[in-house]
Amino acid sequence: MFLSKEEEKILNGEYGEVKQLAMKLLVKLGEKFKAEKLISISSVQIAGISYKTIGDPGLEFIESLVNSGAKVCVPAFMNPAGMDLDNWKELGIKEEFAEKQKRIVEALKKAGVIPASTCTPYLCGLLPAKDEHIAWSESSAVIFANSVIGALTNREGGPSALASAIIGKTPYYGFHIKENRKPKLKVEFLGKIKDECDMYALAYCIAKQSKDIPYIKGVNVHDSDLLKGFGATLAAYNSLAIFHMENITPEAKEFCNGNIDFQDKIKIDEKDLEKAKKEMGEEGEEADVIMIGCPHTSAKEIAMINEMIGERKLRKEMWIFTSKPIKVLIERSNIAKELERKNVRIIADTCPVVAPIEDLGIKCVVTNSGKATFYLPSACKAKVIFMPIREVIERFAI
Amino acid sequence: MSSEKIKGNAIMEGVAEGEVLYTEESISFFGGVDMKTGQIIQKGHELKGQSIKDKILIFPKGSGSTVGSYVIYGLKKYNTAPKAMILENAETIICTGAILAKIPCMDSIDIKALKNAEKVKVVITTNEAYVEILR
Numbered sequence: 001m002f003l004s005k006e007e008e009k010i011l012n013g014e015y016g017e018v019k020q021l022a023m024k025l026l027v028k029l030g031e032k033f034k035a036e037k038l039i040s041i042s043s044v045q046i047a048g049i050s051y052k053t054i055g056d057p058g059l060e061f062i063e064s065l066v067n068s069g070a071k072v073c074v075p076a077f078m079n080p081a082g083m084d085l086d087n088w089k090e091l092g093i094k095e096e097f098a099e100k101q102k103r104i105v106e107a108l109k110k111a112g113v114i115p116a117s118t119c120t121p122y123l124c125g126l127l128p129a130k131d132e133h134i135a136w137s138e139s140s141a142v143i144f145a146n147s148v149i150g151a152l153t154n155r156e157g158g159p160s161a162l163a164s165a166i167i168g169k170t171p172y173y174g175f176h177i178k179e180n181r182k183p184k185l186k187v188e189f190l191g192k193i194k195d196e197c198d199m200y201a202l203a204y205c206i207a208k209q210s211k212d213i214p215y216i217k218g219v220n221v222h223d224s225d226l227l228k229g230f231g232a233t234l235a236a237y238n239s240l241a242i243f244h245m246e247n248i249t250p251e252a253k254e255f256c257n258g259n260i261d262f263q264d265k266i267k268i269d270e271k272d273l274e275k276a277k278k279e280m281g282e283e284g285e286e287a288d289v290i291m292i293g294c295p296h297t298s299a300k301e302i303a304m305i306n307e308m309i310g311e312r313k314l315r316k317e318m319w320i321f322t323s324k325p326i327k328v329l330i331e332r333s334n335i336a337k338e339l340e341r342k343n344v345r346i347i348a349d350t351c352p353v354v355a356p357i358e359d360l361g362i363k364c365v366v367t368n369s370g371k372a373t374f375y376l377p378s379a380c381k382a383k384v385i386f387m388p389i390r391e392v393i394e395r396f397a398i
Numbered sequence: 399m400s401s402e403k404i405k406g407n408a409i410m411e412g413v414a415e416g417e418v419l420y421t422e423e424s425i426s427f428f429g430g431v432d433m434k435t436g437q438i439i440q441k442g443h444e445l446k447g448q449s450i451k452d453k454i455l456i457f458p459k460g461s462g463s464t465v466g467s468y469v470i471y472g473l474k475k476y477n478t479a480p481k482a483m484i485l486e487n488a489e490t491i492i493c494t495g496a497i498l499a500k501i502p503c504m505d506s507i508d509i510k511a512l513k514n515a516e517k518v519k520v521v522i523t524t525n526e527a528y529v530e531i532l533r
Contacts, residue, residue, distance in 0.1 A: 032493055158467075
């Protein structure tokens, strides 16, 4: 791999141990993926923040790195933590967990990471442009940035994202190169998307059939929240980091005008979606709690939920997960107070996947999130009922 | 006395000498290795119950969650790490873990040339990476 004189100096330790370690990681991973060089990036998003997922070894590594003087040199946001950083007690989070979670966040803050603690940085202050090189790691944010925005990022691990933030660069391979972003699989959807569960079931069907980059035809949905949840579902079920959707995503046109040789073609219809929905969720009438916001909700989604419940209230508590900036915005409006009266709680900084849900006595969850149907059973040992938000509200509103 | 040197690709530099712990099954460090003891606890793994502490660990590749990198770092912290890791293909999880923990690591070798319990010497520098079977 080609390194500039300056990069060589960093690798040789002339700028200290922390930068040397970060550079070494980038260079070794770059060599692994046959990158020809390093390129500058404009922002970083770091996953592996929750104490539930990284545990003591992650905490110790981050603390020791920061205590050795680690500082980020490009804007860096962090992924959701294992709890609402301000209101964790009300969630029933144990003191010991909270203490360790706070240490992780404090260490990263000391290194200059912005504690937005969200999987949707693009909704609250970190929005790249098309063709902008970034190094993000949260799977739903990566697929949204690549597909819906057209920014360029690989799916980084927590440590490689942190290393990129310290150096300001990433190895040039994978989705940083236009050629590698070309679709390989043509997906024809025959039918109509009626609600978000249809959309996420479509993602599930694609994820189950192929690991190739899909070019999806026949979806007529112009809604960034649905695209957010669609990408999140694809990424959860299949590790995909990019998709193209005809007439909707920015690169679709660039690729479909060319001579792409689609070796594989699949067709998906409404019957497939119904079958998928049965596989994604379980049957059930009742649940311990309703969870919305995986990925984190936008302000628009929260306002819509408030509208839909109207003058009624929910007989089961609804937890809406979002980022702190969006929560603050909602609290500044009248919506937060109205939702409180309707039995809806807004929780910031965390999510159904990385919070210790299994320790909170929650055994069954109703959700409209495709991604959560994948993670709640495995990461939180909870049963999932998968329903569109409109039906959830009709079932639980009184 | 002839000694055989098997060359590979350097991931993390270092020199180590010890006894081989060999498997042809991939290892998921997250959920598969107990950091505090160094024991393999991966469900159904052929090495389940054995300790990787102070061994020259030879396996084809890593698998499972990327948190595995932090587990490898944790092994070093708790003094339960292998002396070196030799793989067919060290993907991101193992590469990252070896570098963070500073555990000598190399890959791109045919691991079938090595056997369980034999004594080997591992030499990994910026210029070369090889494992030598000590007879």
